[in-house]
Amino acid sequence: MNTSISPAPADVLGIDMSKTKFNAHLLPSHGGGQGREFANTPEGFHALDQWLRQLLGSSGRTRLRLHAGVEATGNYALPLLMHLHARAHIVSYLNPRRVKDFTRCLGRKAKTDPVDAHDIALMVQRLRPSSWVPPPxxxxxxxxxxxxxxxxxxxxxxxxxxxxxxxxxxxxxxxxxxxxxxxxxxxxxxxxxxxxxxxHFSLQRDARLLQSIPGFGKVVSATILAEVPRMEDFSRARDLVAFAGMAPTTATSGSSVRRRGRLSKEGCPLLRHVLYMAAMTVVARKNTLRSFYDAMVARGMARACALGALMSRLLRIAFGVLKHQTPFVENFARLPSS
CATH class of the missing domain: 1.20.58 (Methane Monooxygenase Hydroxylase; Chain G, domain 1)
Structure with a gap:
């Protein structure tokens, strides 16, 4: 999970991960840059610490603190992420698709692990992506x-x-x-x-809140709590929708390009899958959210698009329920005022 960072250290480290090893490239604030390969083991993490002290220890600082960027590669990077975070470094867990797009902008002709580590360091240095915080x-x-x-x-x-x-x-x-x-x-x-x-009290409380939403059972609520472990990192519901890859995208140019909008699908596929199943459950029953779906279809929206809109609505409701710690009330607007 990512959150905003401030201030950012000047020294930058780019890391390209694989199953058994990783390549690191350091871009110090004083210029230059060096790269090296390490084993993806605790011994390799210790060797990385020593290497960084050798390169940056001469600056007179008592404690090293840099901004490291690691490309998301399943679970291979998690031990290193934990290690770097424990050393008080700022760590960014980067979307591989965005790393690839950045590399294309650089016009690279070669793709090797050392080159990828250097490009990741450049991306962190220029874009200063948000930081990763380990979940509970x-x-x-x-x-x-x-x-x-x-x-x-x-x-x-x-x-x-x-x-x-x-x-x-x-x-x-x-x-x-x-x-x-x-x-x-x-x-x-x-x-x-x-x-x-x-x-765990927090999981039990949040699961019960989520299960008050139509279509949300034990599997859906557990998946949302697992794949969105730090709901407080999102200030707005639209940020959570974008995180799940359900933000709509458009492509228009001039008078000839008018591509049909679709979901970005940049986020967690498992999260979208359970929301799809929840939306299908809602559509099969008579409730307020089913009325929302029917209204979208009545306006001329394709049923698949209306289902995507319903998925987004469900996730927005989940955000509100967890943020305000209040169960979902289906006819809240019709409740008499006290």
Whole structure:
């Protein structure tokens, strides 16, 4: 999760991550720049600290503090992010798509790990992206559980589809046993998610608030709490909508280019998936939010676009519910004044 930073240190570090190693490129405030490769292990993190002290220790500062940029690469970068944050450095967790767009602006012809680390350092130096703050431990664990649940559901769906297409008795028997085991694991992980939520007051409170919204069950509420672990970092609902990749985009130029608007889809796909399922649940029932969907369709909006608008509305409601710690009231405007 990102939040604003101020003031920013002059020294900048760009880091290109991979599974077993990472390349770092330092751009000091006094000019120049050097790069080096390190192992993606605690020993490699310690070697990075020593390297930085050697390059920057001569400036007379008692404590090093720089702005590091790390390209998001799944979970490979998380231990290094935690390490850098613990050393009081400012860390930015960068969107790979934006890093790629920045590199294209530089006109690079080559793409190697050292070059990528240098370009990331340049991006941090020129754009000063917002900083990353580690979420609370209970939110990190919830995120791991929710994402593991997503993987189990994907495996169940894939094997169930395969079961419908095979005709070999041996394979059918094997797939049925596998599906039985996967469904048992899914049931176990659902129980662990529920117990983990109940064991932490803040998660239990927020989950109950979210479940007051139509279409939001245990899975949807747990996913939102896992994928948006620091709701306080968002000052406006539109910022959360953009974070989820549901902000509308347009493309117009002159009199000839009039492309149809669509969702940006730059954010978390799992978040959009559960919001889509919640929107489908809302549409299948008679409620205030279903009326909103019907009104969009009546205006001539395509049903898919209206569903996207409903997803955005649901996320905005979730933002308000958590920000004000107040459950959703369906006919709030019609309640009599006290």
């Amino acid at each position: 431990a209970e939110r990190c664990e919830l995120q791991a559980l929710v994402r593991h649940r997503r993987d189990l559901v994907a495996q169940i769906t894939a094997n169930d589809n395969r079961l419908k297409t095979v005709h070999c008795h041996t394979i059918i028997t094997s797939l049925r046993l596998l599906l039985k085991h996967l469904r048992k694991l899914l049931k176990d992980i659902d129980g662990k998610i529920e117990r983990h939520t109940l064991a």
